[in-house]
Amino acid sequence: MNFNVLGPVGVSVHDKQVSLGSARQRAVLSALLLTPGQPVTPEQLTEAVWPRRAPDAAMANLHSYVSNLRRTLEPDRPPRGRDNVLRREAAGYVLAVEPESIDAVRFERLMQEGRRLLVAGMPRKASRPLERALALWRGGAHPEVSDYTLGAQVAARFEELWLLALESYWEAELAEASDTSVIAAELSALSFRFPTRERFSWLLMKALWHSDRRAEAIDTYHRTRRTLADEYGIDPGEQLQKLFRRILCGDLMTERR
Template identity: 55%
Template sequence: MSGELSFNILGPLAVWSADGPLLLGPARQRAVLSALLLAPGQVVGAERLTEAIWPAGPPGNVVASLHSYVSHLRRQLEPDCPPRGRNRVLRREPHGYVLAVEPERVDACRFEGQLRDGRQLLREGRFAESTRALEASLALWRGAPYAELGDYEPAVREAARLEELRLMTWEALWEAELAWGRDNGSAVAELAALSARYPNRERLGWLLMVALCEVGRQAEAVRVYHRIRRALAQELGVDPGRELRVLFTRILRDESVGRMCLQH
Protein backbone atom coordinates (compact mmCIF):
# COMPACT_ATOMS: atom_id res chain seq x y z
CA MET A 1 0.00 0.00 0.00
CA SER A 2 2.79 2.46 0.89
CA GLY A 3 4.13 2.16 -2.66
CA GLU A 4 0.83 3.57 -3.93
CA LEU A 5 0.84 6.59 -1.63
CA SER A 6 2.48 9.94 -2.26
CA PHE A 7 3.26 12.16 0.74
CA ASN A 8 3.52 15.88 0.05
CA ILE A 9 4.90 18.35 2.60
CA LEU A 10 6.26 21.09 0.28
CA GLY A 11 3.13 23.09 1.01
CA PRO A 12 -0.03 22.12 2.91
CA LEU A 13 0.18 18.47 3.97
CA ALA A 14 -1.39 16.15 1.42
CA VAL A 15 -1.37 12.42 0.83
CA TRP A 16 -2.47 10.95 -2.48
CA SER A 17 -3.40 7.40 -3.35
CA ALA A 18 -4.19 5.99 -6.77
CA ASP A 19 -7.82 7.05 -6.17
CA GLY A 20 -7.06 10.66 -5.21
CA PRO A 21 -6.31 12.70 -2.07
CA LEU A 22 -6.89 11.22 1.37
CA LEU A 23 -8.88 12.94 4.10
CA LEU A 24 -6.34 13.50 6.89
CA GLY A 25 -8.65 14.84 9.56
CA PRO A 26 -8.31 17.75 12.02
CA ALA A 27 -5.26 19.93 12.55
CA ARG A 28 -3.62 17.93 15.35
CA GLN A 29 -4.09 14.68 13.49
CA ARG A 30 -2.39 16.24 10.48
CA ALA A 31 0.38 17.45 12.78
CA VAL A 32 1.00 13.85 13.86
CA LEU A 33 1.57 12.81 10.27
CA SER A 34 3.73 15.89 9.58
CA ALA A 35 5.92 15.08 12.58
CA LEU A 36 6.36 11.51 11.36
CA LEU A 37 7.33 12.85 7.93
CA LEU A 38 10.22 14.74 9.51
CA ALA A 39 11.82 11.30 9.85
CA PRO A 40 10.24 8.89 7.34
CA GLY A 41 11.18 5.29 8.00
CA GLN A 42 12.49 6.09 11.49
CA VAL A 43 10.93 5.49 14.88
CA VAL A 44 9.55 8.69 16.43
CA GLY A 45 8.91 8.50 20.16
CA ALA A 46 5.59 9.48 21.72
CA GLU A 47 7.37 12.24 23.64
CA ARG A 48 8.59 13.89 20.45
CA LEU A 49 5.15 13.61 18.87
CA THR A 50 3.57 15.16 21.95
CA GLU A 51 6.00 18.08 21.85
CA ALA A 52 5.25 18.67 18.18
CA ILE A 53 1.48 18.51 18.52
CA TRP A 54 1.02 20.33 21.84
CA PRO A 55 3.89 22.88 22.05
CA ALA A 56 2.15 24.76 24.89
CA GLY A 57 1.84 21.59 26.97
CA PRO A 58 -0.06 18.32 26.52
CA PRO A 59 -3.60 17.71 27.77
CA GLY A 60 -4.29 15.33 30.62
CA ASN A 61 -5.47 12.59 28.26
CA VAL A 62 -2.43 12.89 25.96
CA VAL A 63 -1.88 9.12 25.55
CA ALA A 64 -5.48 8.48 24.55
CA SER A 65 -5.53 11.50 22.21
CA LEU A 66 -2.32 10.47 20.48
CA HIS A 67 -3.55 6.90 20.11
CA SER A 68 -6.81 8.15 18.62
CA TYR A 69 -5.03 10.34 16.04
CA VAL A 70 -2.75 7.48 15.02
CA SER A 71 -5.67 5.05 14.75
CA HIS A 72 -7.60 7.41 12.48
CA LEU A 73 -4.53 7.98 10.30
CA ARG A 74 -4.00 4.25 9.97
CA ARG A 75 -7.52 3.80 8.69
CA GLN A 76 -6.98 6.50 6.09
CA LEU A 77 -3.58 5.23 4.98
CA GLU A 78 -4.59 1.55 4.88
CA PRO A 79 -8.38 1.33 4.56
CA ASP A 80 -8.22 -2.36 3.56
CA CYS A 81 -6.23 -3.48 6.61
CA PRO A 82 -8.30 -5.86 8.83
CA PRO A 83 -9.23 -4.48 12.30
CA ARG A 84 -6.60 -6.62 14.05
CA GLY A 85 -4.22 -6.77 11.13
CA ARG A 86 -0.61 -5.62 11.13
CA ASN A 87 -0.34 -2.09 9.74
CA ARG A 88 2.43 -1.75 7.18
CA VAL A 89 2.48 2.04 6.63
CA LEU A 90 2.04 3.53 10.12
CA ARG A 91 3.29 1.06 12.69
CA ARG A 92 3.64 1.00 16.44
CA GLU A 93 7.12 0.00 17.61
CA PRO A 94 8.42 -0.62 21.15
CA HIS A 95 9.75 2.94 21.41
CA GLY A 96 7.26 4.90 19.33
CA TYR A 97 5.76 5.04 15.85
CA VAL A 98 7.28 4.70 12.39
CA LEU A 99 5.91 5.85 9.04
CA ALA A 100 7.26 3.11 6.79
CA VAL A 101 7.46 4.98 3.50
CA GLU A 102 10.13 4.88 0.82
CA PRO A 103 11.96 8.23 0.33
CA GLU A 104 10.85 8.52 -3.30
CA ARG A 105 7.22 8.64 -2.08
CA VAL A 106 7.90 11.92 -0.21
CA ASP A 107 7.99 15.06 -2.36
CA ALA A 108 10.79 16.66 -0.32
CA CYS A 109 13.04 13.67 -0.98
CA ARG A 110 12.22 13.72 -4.69
CA PHE A 111 12.95 17.45 -4.75
CA GLU A 112 16.42 16.93 -3.30
CA GLY A 113 17.15 14.07 -5.70
CA GLN A 114 16.15 16.11 -8.74
CA LEU A 115 18.20 19.05 -7.48
CA ARG A 116 21.29 16.82 -7.23
CA ASP A 117 20.65 15.49 -10.74
CA GLY A 118 20.12 18.98 -12.14
CA ARG A 119 23.30 20.36 -10.62
CA GLN A 120 25.31 17.38 -11.88
CA LEU A 121 23.95 17.91 -15.40
CA LEU A 122 24.85 21.59 -15.10
CA ARG A 123 28.45 20.72 -14.17
CA GLU A 124 28.59 18.41 -17.19
CA GLY A 125 27.43 21.20 -19.49
CA ARG A 126 24.15 19.46 -20.35
CA PHE A 127 22.17 22.65 -19.92
CA ALA A 128 18.83 21.69 -21.50
CA GLU A 129 18.63 18.49 -19.45
CA SER A 130 19.67 20.39 -16.33
CA THR A 131 16.92 22.93 -16.90
CA ARG A 132 14.27 20.21 -17.17
CA ALA A 133 15.42 18.47 -13.99
CA LEU A 134 15.56 21.71 -11.99
CA GLU A 135 12.18 22.89 -13.27
CA ALA A 136 10.69 19.54 -12.26
CA SER A 137 12.12 19.88 -8.76
CA LEU A 138 10.68 23.39 -8.33
CA ALA A 139 7.29 22.27 -9.63
CA LEU A 140 6.90 20.09 -6.53
CA TRP A 141 6.60 23.16 -4.31
CA ARG A 142 3.10 24.36 -3.36
CA GLY A 143 3.87 26.55 -0.32
CA ALA A 144 5.72 26.57 3.01
CA PRO A 145 6.91 23.15 4.24
CA TYR A 146 5.65 21.68 7.51
CA ALA A 147 3.20 24.51 8.16
CA GLU A 148 1.08 22.14 10.29
CA LEU A 149 3.82 22.07 12.95
CA GLY A 150 3.96 25.82 13.60
CA ASP A 151 6.94 26.81 15.76
CA TYR A 152 8.10 23.26 16.54
CA GLU A 153 11.87 23.74 16.36
CA PRO A 154 12.86 20.62 14.39
CA ALA A 155 10.22 21.47 11.78
CA VAL A 156 11.37 25.11 11.62
CA ARG A 157 14.97 23.98 11.04
CA GLU A 158 13.97 21.49 8.36
CA ALA A 159 11.74 24.03 6.61
CA ALA A 160 14.62 26.56 6.60
CA ARG A 161 16.96 23.94 5.14
CA LEU A 162 14.50 23.11 2.37
CA GLU A 163 13.93 26.80 1.60
CA GLU A 164 17.71 27.26 1.26
CA LEU A 165 17.82 24.33 -1.16
CA ARG A 166 14.95 25.89 -3.08
CA LEU A 167 16.99 29.08 -3.53
CA MET A 168 19.96 27.03 -4.67
CA THR A 169 17.67 25.36 -7.22
CA TRP A 170 16.58 28.72 -8.61
CA GLU A 171 20.21 29.78 -8.88
CA ALA A 172 21.23 26.58 -10.65
CA LEU A 173 18.22 26.82 -12.99
CA TRP A 174 19.03 30.34 -14.12
CA GLU A 175 22.71 29.50 -14.53
CA ALA A 176 21.65 26.67 -16.85
CA GLU A 177 19.23 28.95 -18.69
CA LEU A 178 21.85 31.65 -19.21
CA ALA A 179 24.49 29.16 -20.30
CA TRP A 180 21.97 27.66 -22.72
CA GLY A 181 20.99 31.12 -23.92
CA ARG A 182 17.35 30.10 -24.28
CA ASP A 183 15.56 33.26 -23.07
CA ASN A 184 17.71 35.99 -21.55
CA GLY A 185 14.78 38.41 -21.37
CA SER A 186 12.85 36.08 -19.08
CA ALA A 187 15.99 35.50 -17.06
CA VAL A 188 16.32 39.23 -16.39
CA ALA A 189 12.71 39.54 -15.23
CA GLU A 190 12.78 36.46 -12.98
CA LEU A 191 16.21 37.19 -11.51
CA ALA A 192 15.32 40.83 -10.84
CA ALA A 193 12.29 39.69 -8.81
CA LEU A 194 14.31 37.10 -6.89
CA SER A 195 17.19 39.48 -6.24
CA ALA A 196 14.79 42.13 -4.93
CA ARG A 197 13.27 39.55 -2.57
CA TYR A 198 16.70 38.35 -1.37
CA PRO A 199 18.92 41.45 -1.65
CA ASN A 200 21.85 39.89 0.25
CA ARG A 201 21.99 36.80 -1.95
CA GLU A 202 25.15 37.46 -3.94
CA ARG A 203 24.70 34.57 -6.35
CA LEU A 204 21.31 35.86 -7.47
CA GLY A 205 22.81 39.32 -7.98
CA TRP A 206 25.71 37.82 -9.90
CA LEU A 207 23.35 35.97 -12.24
CA LEU A 208 21.17 39.05 -12.69
CA MET A 209 24.23 41.12 -13.65
CA VAL A 210 25.24 38.51 -16.23
CA ALA A 211 21.71 38.37 -17.64
CA LEU A 212 21.57 42.16 -17.94
CA CYS A 213 24.87 42.21 -19.80
CA GLU A 214 23.65 39.50 -22.14
CA VAL A 215 20.83 41.81 -23.28
CA GLY A 216 23.07 44.89 -23.49
CA ARG A 217 22.06 46.55 -20.21
CA GLN A 218 25.50 46.95 -18.62
CA ALA A 219 24.63 50.21 -16.86
CA GLU A 220 21.81 48.46 -15.00
CA ALA A 221 24.19 45.64 -14.07
CA VAL A 222 26.52 48.20 -12.50
CA ARG A 223 23.62 49.61 -10.49
CA VAL A 224 22.73 46.09 -9.29
CA TYR A 225 26.29 45.67 -8.00
CA HIS A 226 26.15 48.92 -6.05
CA ARG A 227 22.74 48.01 -4.60
CA ILE A 228 24.08 44.68 -3.36
CA ARG A 229 27.23 46.33 -2.01
CA ARG A 230 25.16 48.80 0.02
CA ALA A 231 22.80 46.09 1.30
CA LEU A 232 25.69 43.91 2.43
CA ALA A 233 27.43 46.82 4.14
CA GLN A 234 24.31 48.06 5.92
CA GLU A 235 22.88 44.73 7.05
CA LEU A 236 25.94 42.49 7.45
CA GLY A 237 28.91 44.87 7.56
CA VAL A 238 30.77 43.04 4.78
CA ASP A 239 31.90 43.72 1.21
CA PRO A 240 30.80 41.72 -1.84
CA GLY A 241 32.64 38.45 -2.39
CA ARG A 242 35.39 37.91 -4.91
CA GLU A 243 33.14 36.53 -7.68
CA LEU A 244 30.89 39.55 -7.61
CA ARG A 245 33.85 41.95 -7.54
CA VAL A 246 35.53 40.19 -10.48
CA LEU A 247 32.32 40.33 -12.48
CA PHE A 248 31.91 44.03 -11.69
CA THR A 249 35.47 44.73 -12.89
CA ARG A 250 34.88 42.82 -16.12
CA ILE A 251 31.74 44.86 -16.80
CA LEU A 252 33.61 48.12 -16.22
CA ARG A 253 36.29 46.95 -18.66
CA ASP A 254 33.60 46.03 -21.20
CA GLU A 255 34.77 42.40 -21.24
CA SER A 256 32.57 39.44 -22.12
CA VAL A 257 30.60 38.07 -19.17
CA GLY A 258 28.60 35.44 -21.04
CA ARG A 259 28.99 31.68 -21.20
CA MET A 260 32.70 31.64 -20.35
CA CYS A 261 31.93 33.60 -17.18
CA LEU A 262 29.10 31.26 -16.25
CA GLN A 263 31.24 28.16 -16.50
CA HIS A 264 33.67 29.38 -13.86
Protein backbone atom coordinates in the same frame (compact mmCIF):
# COMPACT_ATOMS: atom_id res chain seq x y z
CA MET B 1 0.29 6.58 -2.30
CA ASN B 2 2.24 9.85 -2.31
CA PHE B 3 3.06 12.09 0.64
CA ASN B 4 3.55 15.84 0.25
CA VAL B 5 5.42 17.86 2.86
CA LEU B 6 6.71 20.74 0.71
CA GLY B 7 3.83 22.96 1.69
CA PRO B 8 0.79 21.82 3.73
CA VAL B 9 0.98 18.10 4.42
CA GLY B 10 -1.05 16.02 2.00
CA VAL B 11 -1.59 12.44 0.89
CA SER B 12 -2.80 11.37 -2.54
CA VAL B 13 -3.78 7.99 -3.92
CA HIS B 14 -3.79 7.75 -7.73
CA ASP B 15 -3.58 11.57 -7.81
CA LYS B 16 -6.71 11.91 -5.63
CA GLN B 17 -6.27 13.84 -2.39
CA VAL B 18 -7.11 12.05 0.85
CA SER B 19 -8.78 13.87 3.74
CA LEU B 20 -6.41 13.95 6.72
CA GLY B 21 -8.75 15.34 9.36
CA SER B 22 -8.06 18.02 11.93
CA ALA B 23 -5.06 20.33 12.14
CA ARG B 24 -3.61 18.37 15.10
CA GLN B 25 -4.04 15.10 13.23
CA ARG B 26 -2.23 16.53 10.21
CA ALA B 27 0.54 17.69 12.56
CA VAL B 28 0.97 14.10 13.77
CA LEU B 29 1.44 12.90 10.19
CA SER B 30 3.80 15.77 9.40
CA ALA B 31 5.89 14.93 12.48
CA LEU B 32 6.10 11.26 11.47
CA LEU B 33 7.21 12.30 7.99
CA LEU B 34 10.15 14.22 9.44
CA THR B 35 11.88 10.87 9.97
CA PRO B 36 10.03 8.30 7.84
CA GLY B 37 10.86 4.70 8.59
CA GLN B 38 12.27 5.61 12.00
CA PRO B 39 10.50 5.27 15.35
CA VAL B 40 9.05 8.40 16.90
CA THR B 41 8.18 8.22 20.58
CA PRO B 42 4.81 9.41 21.88
CA GLU B 43 6.69 12.07 23.84
CA GLN B 44 8.29 13.39 20.65
CA LEU B 45 4.94 13.44 18.86
CA THR B 46 3.39 15.27 21.79
CA GLU B 47 6.11 17.92 21.67
CA ALA B 48 5.67 18.29 17.91
CA VAL B 49 1.89 18.66 18.06
CA TRP B 50 1.79 20.81 21.22
CA PRO B 51 5.20 22.58 21.27
CA ARG B 52 4.21 25.12 23.91
CA ARG B 53 2.02 23.29 26.39
CA ALA B 54 0.37 19.90 25.94
CA PRO B 55 -3.14 19.43 27.38
CA ASP B 56 -3.81 16.90 30.12
CA ALA B 57 -5.48 14.61 27.61
CA ALA B 58 -2.56 14.81 25.14
CA MET B 59 -1.79 11.08 25.12
CA ALA B 60 -5.44 10.10 24.69
CA ASN B 61 -5.79 12.60 21.86
CA LEU B 62 -2.58 11.36 20.29
CA HIS B 63 -3.79 7.75 20.30
CA SER B 64 -7.02 8.91 18.65
CA TYR B 65 -5.14 10.81 15.93
CA VAL B 66 -2.90 7.82 15.19
CA SER B 67 -5.89 5.49 15.03
CA ASN B 68 -7.68 7.82 12.59
CA LEU B 69 -4.57 8.11 10.44
CA ARG B 70 -4.24 4.33 10.29
CA ARG B 71 -7.77 4.04 8.93
CA THR B 72 -7.04 6.81 6.44
CA LEU B 73 -3.76 5.36 5.21
CA GLU B 74 -4.96 1.75 5.13
CA PRO B 75 -8.70 1.89 4.47
CA ASP B 76 -8.82 -1.74 3.29
CA ARG B 77 -7.02 -3.21 6.30
CA PRO B 78 -9.26 -5.89 7.89
CA PRO B 79 -10.30 -5.44 11.54
CA ARG B 80 -7.52 -6.56 13.88
CA GLY B 81 -5.24 -6.89 10.85
CA ARG B 82 -1.58 -5.92 11.03
CA ASP B 83 -0.77 -2.24 10.54
CA ASN B 84 1.68 -2.03 7.65
CA VAL B 85 1.96 1.72 7.05
CA LEU B 86 1.71 3.25 10.52
CA ARG B 87 2.99 0.74 13.05
CA ARG B 88 3.55 0.81 16.78
CA GLU B 89 6.90 -0.71 17.75
CA ALA B 90 8.76 -0.92 21.04
CA ALA B 91 10.66 2.30 20.33
CA GLY B 92 7.66 4.28 19.10
CA TYR B 93 5.47 4.87 16.07
CA VAL B 94 6.93 4.10 12.65
CA LEU B 95 5.58 5.44 9.35
CA ALA B 96 6.79 2.80 6.89
CA VAL B 97 6.68 4.35 3.41
CA GLU B 98 8.87 4.21 0.35
CA PRO B 99 11.27 7.21 0.31
CA GLU B 100 10.33 8.06 -3.29
CA SER B 101 6.69 8.42 -2.24
CA ILE B 102 7.64 11.62 -0.38
CA ASP B 103 7.89 14.78 -2.47
CA ALA B 104 10.80 16.14 -0.39
CA VAL B 105 12.89 13.06 -1.19
CA ARG B 106 12.16 13.37 -4.92
CA PHE B 107 12.87 17.10 -4.78
CA GLU B 108 16.29 16.58 -3.25
CA ARG B 109 17.21 13.79 -5.68
CA LEU B 110 16.21 15.87 -8.72
CA MET B 111 17.99 18.95 -7.37
CA GLN B 112 21.22 17.02 -6.84
CA GLU B 113 20.97 15.47 -10.31
CA GLY B 114 20.53 18.89 -11.88
CA ARG B 115 23.42 20.33 -9.89
CA ARG B 116 25.66 17.46 -10.97
CA LEU B 117 24.86 18.04 -14.65
CA LEU B 118 25.38 21.78 -14.28
CA VAL B 119 28.78 21.36 -12.65
CA ALA B 120 29.67 18.88 -15.40
CA GLY B 121 29.08 21.59 -18.01
CA MET B 122 25.73 20.31 -19.32
CA PRO B 123 23.30 23.16 -18.58
CA ARG B 124 20.70 22.07 -21.12
CA LYS B 125 20.40 18.64 -19.51
CA ALA B 126 20.55 20.18 -16.05
CA SER B 127 17.48 22.35 -16.63
CA ARG B 128 15.05 19.43 -16.85
CA PRO B 129 15.57 17.82 -13.42
CA LEU B 130 15.89 21.24 -11.79
CA GLU B 131 12.59 22.33 -13.33
CA ARG B 132 10.93 19.12 -12.15
CA ALA B 133 12.31 19.66 -8.65
CA LEU B 134 11.00 23.22 -8.48
CA ALA B 135 7.57 22.07 -9.71
CA LEU B 136 7.27 19.99 -6.52
CA TRP B 137 7.68 23.04 -4.28
CA ARG B 138 4.34 24.24 -2.88
CA GLY B 139 5.82 26.16 0.05
CA GLY B 140 7.99 25.70 3.11
CA ALA B 141 8.43 22.15 4.38
CA HIS B 142 6.36 20.79 7.28
CA PRO B 143 4.49 24.01 8.20
CA GLU B 144 2.28 22.01 10.60
CA VAL B 145 5.23 21.47 12.97
CA SER B 146 7.19 24.68 12.33
CA ASP B 147 7.30 25.47 16.07
CA TYR B 148 8.84 22.07 16.85
CA THR B 149 12.66 22.15 16.91
CA LEU B 150 13.20 19.32 14.44
CA GLY B 151 10.44 20.62 12.19
CA ALA B 152 12.06 24.06 12.09
CA GLN B 153 15.46 22.54 11.30
CA VAL B 154 14.10 20.45 8.44
CA ALA B 155 12.16 23.42 7.08
CA ALA B 156 15.29 25.61 7.15
CA ARG B 157 17.30 22.93 5.34
CA PHE B 158 14.75 22.57 2.55
CA GLU B 159 14.42 26.35 2.22
CA GLU B 160 18.16 26.47 1.52
CA LEU B 161 17.91 23.57 -0.96
CA TRP B 162 15.04 25.32 -2.72
CA LEU B 163 17.07 28.50 -3.10
CA LEU B 164 20.00 26.48 -4.39
CA ALA B 165 17.70 24.78 -6.92
CA LEU B 166 16.40 28.17 -8.06
CA GLU B 167 19.91 29.54 -8.50
CA SER B 168 21.03 26.43 -10.36
CA TYR B 169 17.98 26.41 -12.63
CA TRP B 170 18.40 30.02 -13.69
CA GLU B 171 22.14 29.55 -14.13
CA ALA B 172 21.41 26.66 -16.49
CA GLU B 173 18.78 28.66 -18.37
CA LEU B 174 21.08 31.67 -18.66
CA ALA B 175 23.90 29.55 -20.05
CA GLU B 176 21.71 28.38 -22.95
CA ALA B 177 19.58 31.47 -23.63
CA SER B 178 20.01 33.53 -26.78
CA ASP B 179 17.64 36.22 -25.43
CA THR B 180 18.26 36.93 -21.75
CA SER B 181 15.66 39.69 -21.31
CA VAL B 182 12.93 37.35 -19.99
CA ILE B 183 15.41 35.66 -17.66
CA ALA B 184 16.45 39.10 -16.41
CA ALA B 185 12.83 39.84 -15.45
CA GLU B 186 12.57 36.62 -13.43
CA LEU B 187 15.92 37.18 -11.75
CA SER B 188 15.05 40.77 -10.93
CA ALA B 189 12.07 39.57 -8.89
CA LEU B 190 14.21 36.99 -7.09
CA SER B 191 16.97 39.49 -6.41
CA PHE B 192 14.52 41.91 -4.78
CA ARG B 193 12.89 39.10 -2.81
CA PHE B 194 16.24 37.80 -1.54
CA PRO B 195 18.43 40.92 -1.55
CA THR B 196 21.33 39.39 0.41
CA ARG B 197 21.51 36.28 -1.78
CA GLU B 198 24.53 37.24 -3.89
CA ARG B 199 24.06 34.48 -6.45
CA PHE B 200 20.76 35.96 -7.61
CA SER B 201 22.45 39.33 -8.02
CA TRP B 202 25.33 37.72 -9.92
CA LEU B 203 22.92 35.98 -12.31
CA LEU B 204 20.83 39.11 -12.75
CA MET B 205 23.90 41.19 -13.55
CA LYS B 206 24.93 38.67 -16.21
CA ALA B 207 21.44 38.56 -17.71
CA LEU B 208 21.26 42.36 -17.87
CA TRP B 209 24.78 42.60 -19.21
CA HIS B 210 24.06 40.22 -22.07
CA SER B 211 20.80 42.06 -22.79
CA ASP B 212 22.90 45.21 -23.41
CA ARG B 213 21.58 46.75 -20.19
CA ARG B 214 24.95 47.55 -18.71
CA ALA B 215 23.80 50.48 -16.57
CA GLU B 216 21.15 48.34 -14.90
CA ALA B 217 23.71 45.61 -14.24
CA ILE B 218 25.98 48.16 -12.55
CA ASP B 219 23.04 49.49 -10.54
CA THR B 220 22.25 45.93 -9.39
CA TYR B 221 25.78 45.58 -8.06
CA HIS B 222 25.62 48.83 -6.12
CA ARG B 223 22.20 47.97 -4.68
CA THR B 224 23.51 44.61 -3.50
CA ARG B 225 26.64 46.20 -2.07
CA ARG B 226 24.57 48.71 -0.08
CA THR B 227 22.24 46.00 1.21
CA LEU B 228 25.12 43.80 2.38
CA ALA B 229 26.79 46.76 4.06
CA ASP B 230 23.59 47.84 5.82
CA GLU B 231 22.54 44.34 6.90
CA TYR B 232 25.88 42.71 7.74
CA GLY B 233 28.61 45.31 7.42
CA ILE B 234 30.36 43.31 4.66
CA ASP B 235 31.37 43.80 1.03
CA PRO B 236 30.16 41.62 -1.87
CA GLY B 237 32.08 38.40 -2.44
CA GLU B 238 34.91 38.02 -4.93
CA GLN B 239 32.72 36.52 -7.67
CA LEU B 240 30.34 39.46 -7.63
CA GLN B 241 33.19 41.97 -7.55
CA LYS B 242 34.96 40.21 -10.42
CA LEU B 243 31.83 40.30 -12.58
CA PHE B 244 31.32 43.97 -11.72
CA ARG B 245 34.85 44.79 -12.91
CA ARG B 246 34.27 42.91 -16.17
CA ILE B 247 31.05 44.83 -16.78
CA LEU B 248 32.78 48.15 -16.09
CA CYS B 249 35.40 47.21 -18.67
CA GLY B 250 32.70 46.32 -21.19
CA ASP B 251 34.22 42.87 -21.64
CA LEU B 252 31.28 41.42 -23.59
CA MET B 253 33.49 38.94 -25.42
CA THR B 254 34.26 37.04 -22.21
CA GLU B 255 32.61 33.61 -22.03
CA ARG B 256 29.20 33.72 -20.40
CA ARG B 257 29.68 31.05 -17.71
